[in-house]
Amino acid sequence: MVTRRTVLNGAISVATVVAGSTLIGARPTSAAPGGTARPLHGVGAWYTQYVDLMLSDSGAAWYFTWAPHHDWITTPDGCEFVPMIATADDLTAAGLQQAADSGTALLGFQKPDDATGANLTPSQAVKLWPQLESTGMRLGAPVVRANAHVAGGWLDSFMTAAASKGRRVDFIPLTWSPSEALLSGAGAIAGEVASLKSYLEAVHARFGRPIWLVEVGAVLWGQSGSQAADPAVQAQFLVEVEAMLAGLSYVERWAWFSLSPLAGADDAPLYDANNVVTTVGEEFRALAGAGETEPPQEPASPGIGTWFSGPAVNTQLADTGAAWYYTWASHHDWITTPPDCEFVPMIWGPANVTASDLQQAAANGTTLLGFNEPDRSDQANMTPASALAAWPQLEATGLRLGAPGCASDGHVPGGWLDTFMSGAASAGRRVDFIPLHWYANNAILGSADIVGAATTAMVQYLEAVHQRYGLPLWLTEFSLVSWTGGTNQVAEIGVQADFLEAADAAMAQLPFVERWAWFSLPPFETALGASLYDQQDIITPIGTRFAAIAAKY
Structure with a gap:
């Protein structure tokens, strides 16, 4: 069986892996010798392609993005996001x-002692500090670049002023990078680890508070x-730093810099530019206890869009093995x-926002799909404002609620979905996931490699929408049909079947895609x-291929 490890090792393209790929799930606990808890292992990360897979695979217990939000990253099970107020x-x-909304602990300003960072004086930071305190979160001091232990230095001045004003x-949080000596080879590791330990001890002796080492690396x-140390030196340095930190009871957490490579830098990421785990990444995974034997994350559930086409539809639906279906209605x-x-109801359009339809939906399922293609005049044909006006009635069902399913352009700033989601956020409306439709266009159907072109375009669209909103996705309509408004273009049936298999394999590698539904069961x-x-x-x-895919779930 092809696993996520195979994909991350670069041995196979995400567009061509077979269905059934395993995903990394639960996190093991970790203890230092003698049974005391080890500091939590984390990583600094930002949004890149496949970042969700890499973060999950790494086994990190926590991560941060130098921002108050996730940066559109999906937080894996057993992993914690920690927000930061990086600058004013x-x-x-x-x-x-x-x-x-995103966490329970908050990191303060990023490198306020540096012109390229937050660039604040201690007095400026203290003046702004009550706003951070007002979140009620556990609060970390500003993260200085260096010299946190120096009397009269930036951090010392801030902590003194904060204490005098009763600030919490x-x-x-600290950062640390090695000296040039580490570039000479493994013989310098012991001295660098001892230097780091001395720094941590000096800071703790000065302020008497727990420490988070939020940036550490072999760069x-x-x-x-x-300049980065040799890969083997990076890996050994990580191992020895972690062992040293485990012996310091006041160090609560540490984070390696970084998950993925920093553009234009010679650095020491856990995964390289090709999304392949590095030597230091393998050591991080080993320390975190991540591995292929962990319970797999469930891939996207295969479903189907259907309608009552005659008595045979009941047998057909059962024979496909579909995990779920919908009918573009609140009833079966x-x-x-x-x-x-599982049946999933839908409130198709404004005419269906009735007590009867809403009651049917609540009685027939646990999840509700929003309006169908409101961005098309021949479908639900609603403005974002009219959809928002009706939305509280859909929320009142208490069902898990999917956004209106737009026909296209779900990722476009200022588009229908973007306008709706912005309005929903400002009005405090609830949206739990994003349903999407994707179909081929004439260019794709005319390409030499229809399956490859279609799979790539579909994945790019899903990633773009997820990056914009950070919510789970359901792909509720897709196939190789180009809806031209005249004579629709439809790919040859064998090509459709190959695309279905490739699309399922690709979506199995996108942990933010929860479900998909092919269009359609009957013709x-x-x-x-x-x-x-x-x-x-x-x-x-296509039906034969669908049944084979569904049998694996």
């Missing part, structure tokens, strides 16, 4: 609310750029739901050749 620009009502500081940063459309299959009159069953109720090659 983050001190907005929205930034502070994001931080409070709960722990001290020397200088005015002319950065007289379809019998098979065992181990649709203007898109013949894309359904699981044909006009004679005979299963198509």
Whole structure:
């Protein structure tokens, strides 16, 4: 079986892996010799392609993004996000609310003692500090670049002024980079680790608070750029630093710099520019206890869009093995739901926002799909404002709630979905996940490699939407149909089947995609050749491939 480890090792393309890839899940606990708790192992991260997979695979217990928000990263199970108010620009009502909503601890200003960082005087930082305190979160001091232990230095001046004004500081975050000696080889590791230990002891002796080492790595940063130690030295340095930190009871957490490479820098990331785990990444994973034997994360559940096309539909739905289905309605459309299959209701358009439809939806499922293609005049045909006005009635069902399912452009700033989501956020409306539709265009259907082109375009769209909103996704309609408004273009049926398999494999590598549904179970009159069953109720090659995929879930 192909696993996520195979993909992350660069041995196979995400667009061509077979279905059933395993995903890293739970986190083991860690203890120092003698049974005392080790400091929590973390990492600094930012949004890149496949960052969700890398973060989950690394086994990190916590991470931060130098921002009050996740940076559109999906936090893995067993991992904690820690927000930061990096600069004074983050001190907005929205930034502070994001931080409070995203975590329980808050990191203070990033490198205020550096012109390239927050660039604040101690008195300026103390003046702004009550705003950070108002979040009610456990609060870390500003993260100085260096010299945290020096009497009269930046941090010492801040802590003295904070104490005089009764300001709260709960722990001290620190950064540390080695000297040039580490570049000479493994023989310098012991001295560098001893130097770091001395620094931590001096800071703790000065302020008497717990310490978080939020940036540590085997990289020397200088005015002319950065220099990283040899990969083997990086890995051994990580091992020895972690062992040293485990013996310091006041060190609560540490974070390696960084998860992925920093553009233009010679650094020591856990995963390289090709998303391949590095030598130091393997050691981090080993320390974290991450491995292929951990419980797999569930891949996206295969589903189908259908309607009552005759008595045969009940048998057809059961034979496909679909995990779920929907009918573009609040009811089953007289379809019998098979065992181990879930019906998901939908409020299709404004005419369906009625007591009867909403009651049917609440009685028939646990999740509710929002309006169908409100951005199209021939579908729900709603403005974002009219959808928002009706939204409280959908929320009142108490069901898990999907945003309106737009026909296209879900990632476009100022587009229909973006306008709706912005309005929902400002009005405090609830949206739990994003349903999407994706179909091919004529260019894709005319390409030499239809399956490859379609899979790439689909994945890029899903990633763009997830990056914009940071919510789970459901792909509720997709197939190789180009809806031209005249004679629709439909790919050959064998190509459709190959695309279905490739798409399922690709979505299995996107942990933010919870479910997908092919369009459609019975044939649709203007898109013949894309359904699981044909006009004679005979299963198509697409249907056979769907059933084989569903049998693996």
